[in-house]
Amino acid sequence: MKNASGESLKKLVAVVGPTGVGKTETGLFLAERFSGEIVNFDSVQVYKYLDIGTAKPSAFERSRVPHHLIDFLEPDEPFNAARFVELADQVIDEITARGHLPILVGGTGLYLKALLHGLFPVEVPEELRARLKERLEQEGLSLLYEELKKVDPEAAAKIHPHDGVRILRALEVYYATGRPFSALAREHAFASRRYLVLKVGLTLPREELYRRLEARVDRMLSEGLLEEVKELLARGYSPTLKPLQSIGYRHMIAYLQGKLSFEEAVRLMKRDTRHYAKRQLTWFRADPEIVWFQPNEKEQIAHKVQEFLV
Template sequence: MLEKMQDVFAIVGPTSVGKTALSLRLARDFNGEIISGDSMQVYRGMDIGTAKASHEERALVPHHLIDICSPDEEFSAADFQSRTRVLIEGLNLRGKLPMIVGGTGLYVQAALYNYEFSQAGENPKYRQQLLDFAQENGSEALHNRLAEIDPVTAGRLHANDEKRVIRALEIYHLTGRTMAEHQNRSRTSPYNLLMIGLTMDRAVLYERINLRVDKMVAEGLIEEVQSLLHLGCTSGMRSMQALGYKEIIMYLEGKSSREEAIELVKKKTRNFAKRQLTWFRAMKDIIWFDVTPGRGNPERTYQRIYELMEGKFR
């Protein structure tokens, strides 16, 4: 007799599209618990800038992989994969529906598919050569090197995401295959998976992003960054590379005005949303829903998602 595959539901999409509100409602209707699929929500003290679910929302539905690391700790996609797979098994055993909700494409993909991290190994000497190259020629030149051999991965990564750009180049150097090719070989999910994606008219989404950044600033984003700096965090930490934090640090160090920093956060967040959509569009299995306000009936959209989940998990 074949063993039943474990159930997993996922909601993906760009920042500010409305994933949190939908996930809370579905979790209550389907006895679910939410696993944050955001690479920066693991860090304690980084609440406003990472748009964590509020304490009230977390009281309504249990959330996992939030506030599990100090800002000075490293937390990778491989860490997320291993932690999430343990959670998925445990939640299924307890009769709960695991719901991965977030916008970090690599993390979600790694957790939901047979994605192998260790197969490429490491080459510290080559990695140092790439670091030296970036130091001398700039992150853009390093990103261009990746674009020449792996345009798919380069299209998903920002030039400033130096660590992941270097890893993609290292994988090609070690294996002769691009990161995109490795990911294409890891497209089978071990789970009974239903994954939906939320999308929205680009102009409307960008306006929501602008408003969200203004709201974050009003709620104390600048003060949050100041507090982290006082605790000893530095711009060199991986956690401090999160959207909103690096730009505010520049303002606090006198390298830009307050208004310039806020506008830069908005611009970079809009660019990030575009890259998120590029990443998720390349993933299979996602059933997309347009949630643009005024376009269609929100309750009908919810009913369609509800029916999909009912057919998959009940």
């Protein structure tokens, strides 16, 4: 298959699925089996110093095979799907030039979709962008989210109330075009193909996945998640930064600010982790191209990858 320029599409493997299901281990297995290099598409693992709460691959795991787009941004640097696509395209070109297989591993479905199919372009006047940012500072994110629910309920239903970047983007598109972001996205339909990809989905029975997630939260706490958050705040990073509003970080910050007891912070962290995994599964289950496996079916996964590469 070729792109619009007549060039053959590069082959990629993407390992997808909910948080805690075992994507890191499977990605490493495939990279070692097929001379691959891993490209991260987790939107929080891109940030430095956020290690424990993001379940970032360990230094040993990263020494086994090359990893890209991980642990390279300051927590206060902006990052979005468009920037991810720009950097991922460069990295994928470099990996394939070395004769290696790019293996994308992560759980941020929008990033993967944007990379594989492109984003639809919308010109947003700088004046509009500045006005919305000013409103964010004056009125707060919750009011803007409520506004989005009125003008584009479909988009709002897919965006977390704490995700300021995506809330602002959806409002920017609406006020710049007069049409809901969700309607434009549906028309674009992500129909173009930028790469040939095998999507390997990992899943577990819900009860088993939830047990693993609860155990993982306990492990993060025992490994020093609270101390990691204290260190981030001591470095001067604002607790309102987007990565520090992600699961685990916002819960520990609420505890440190005296808004929650430690027990309640842990309970909510476990609950929100389960809810996040459920949302990820809903997103990925809607993609008919994903081939699903249990995480322990590694030889079956390897066989499927081998077929894809032939």
